[in-house]
Amino acid sequence: MEYRFTLIPGDGIGPEVTAATREVLRAAGLRIEWEIHDAGQVAVEQTGSPLPDAVLDSIRRNRIALKGPVTTPVGKGFSSVNVGLRKALNLYACLRPVRSLPGVASPWRDVDLVIIRENTEGLYSGLEHVVAPGVAVAVKIITREASRAIARFAFEHAKAEGRHRVTIAHKASVMRLGDGLFIDTVREVAADYPFIVTDAVEVDNVALQLAQDPSAFDVLLLENLFGDIVSDLGAGLVGGLGLVPGANIGDTAAVFEAVHGSAPDIAGKGRANPIALMLSAAMMLHHIGERRQATRIRESIATVLAAGRTLTPDLGGSASTMDVAAAIADALPRT
Numbered sequence: 001m002e003y004r005f006t007l008i009p010g011d012g013i014g015p016e017v018t019a020a021t022r023e024v025l026r027a028a029g030l031r032i033e034w035e036i037h038d039a040g041q042v043a044v045e046q047t048g049s050p051l052p053d054a055v056l057d058s059i060r061r062n063r064i065a066l067k068g069p070v071t072t073p074v075g076k077g078f079s080s081v082n083v084g085l086r087k088a089l090n091l092y093a094c095l096r097p098v099r100s101l102p103g104v105a106s107p108w109r110d111v112d113l114v115i116i117r118e119n120t121e122g123l124y125s126g127l128e129h130v131v132a133p134g135v136a137v138a139v140k141i142i143t144r145e146a147s148r149a150i151a152r153f154a155f156e157h158a159k160a161e162g163r164h165r166v167t168i169a170h171k172a173s174v175m176r177l178g179d180g181l182f183i184d185t186v187r188e189v190a191a192d193y194p195f196i197v198t199d200a201v202e203v204d205n206v207a208l209q210l211a212q213d214p215s216a217f218d219v220l221l222l223e224n225l226f227g228d229i230v231s232d233l234g235a236g237l238v239g240g241l242g243l244v245p246g247a248n249i250g251d252t253a254a255v256f257e258a259v260h261g262s263a264p265d266i267a268g269k270g271r272a273n274p275i276a277l278m279l280s281a282a283m284m285l286h287h288i289g290e291r292r293q294a295t296r297i298r299e300s301i302a303t304v305l306a307a308g309r310t311l312t313p314d315l316g317g318s319a320s321t322m323d324v325a326a327a328i329a330d331a332l333p334r335t
């Protein structure tokens with residue numbers, strides 16, 4: 001085997017979309033040995049913990065993981081697995097390219113946007129307490145250090161990808177200190193990238209503009225909560241959650257996963273669209289330098305979508321998750 005990566009099948013549709021994605025990677029000729037670890041609901045049932053140490057150790061060792069979505073038990077005293085994973089491995093940058101794909105009915109065409117979300121603090125710092133009966137406080141943390149790290153990531157990404165503008169989406173009119181610090185820190189880093197235009201727009205106005213004309217933005221840089229919300233909005237612009245990939249990247253490890261969750265409403269039925277995770281796997285290949293293979297997989301996905309014959313129900317078809325995997329494996333361009 002050429003590579004050894006961690007695989008987290010996850011909950012709900014996770015095992016289905018990860019199996020489909022592995023099938024395409026195998027068909028492309030990638031020799032990957034998967035170290036398979038459970039996290040989420042399945043892990044709670046087996047080990048009592050939603051995020052066992054073995055998962056973190058495996059990712060630390062392999063440095064790369066492909067992850068299905070996990071269900072975080074709500075209100076049972078467990079904190080979010082995703083938040084825990086991102087914090088434990090300091091996967092501070094969440095990268096979510098939002099691109100139109102051929103043959104997909106969607107509100108917009110030619111969308112080509114990058115969402116970069118700070119992944120370790122903000123309102124998702126997980127610090128909440130009840131200060132008096134009927135009064136809960138959720139703490140939003142913004143630090144110069146984390147803001148600087150995500151800003152550096154955003155400008156380096158923009159530079160590498162030939163993008164010209166980075167827009168900070170914020171709410172500094174209300175959260176003057178926190179979001180104010182975020183903006184000031186990003187602007188300091190921006191000074192090192194004079195060839196990239198940097199601007200700041202209030203996040204509610206960003207939502208409006210995205211709905212009206214997504215070409216208004218190039219790279220959007222957001223704190224954690226805003227990034228989560230705007231990512232799903234972005235998915236809506238290009239045809240839904242079944243199509244939008246993502247990556248959680250740190251200095252020593254990276255975890256690739258789709259934007260969508262475990263979709264309990266369709267789990268176990270073979271109806272899940274595996275393309276979002278396959279595109280996440282293509283990001284993984286790009287990240288490790290297998291750029292030609294990443295391009296092959298993206299091209300094959302585009303071919304199958306454009307043909308419109310093998311589509312899952314979310315895209316108006318009746319194909320199963322594994323039908324889509326087989327079609328994409330078949331359509332891989334020759335090497």
Ligand code: NAI
Pocket residue numbers: 013017068069070071072082241242257258259260261262263264265266271272273274276314
């Ligand atoms: P969701 O993304 O799982 O589902 C929202 C809607 O989109 C559902 O109607 C679902 O059927 C549909 N959908 C999502 N992915 C799809 C796909 N690949 N193909 C076809 N349809 C798809 O969001 P929801 O329902 O809010 O969350 C369900 C669970 O997932 C929760 O426990 C949540 O905490 C977890 N979650 C986990 C994430 C992760 O592990 N990265 C991210 C988001 C949510």
Ligand code: MG
Pocket residue numbers: 228229231232259
């Ligand atoms: Mg989300």
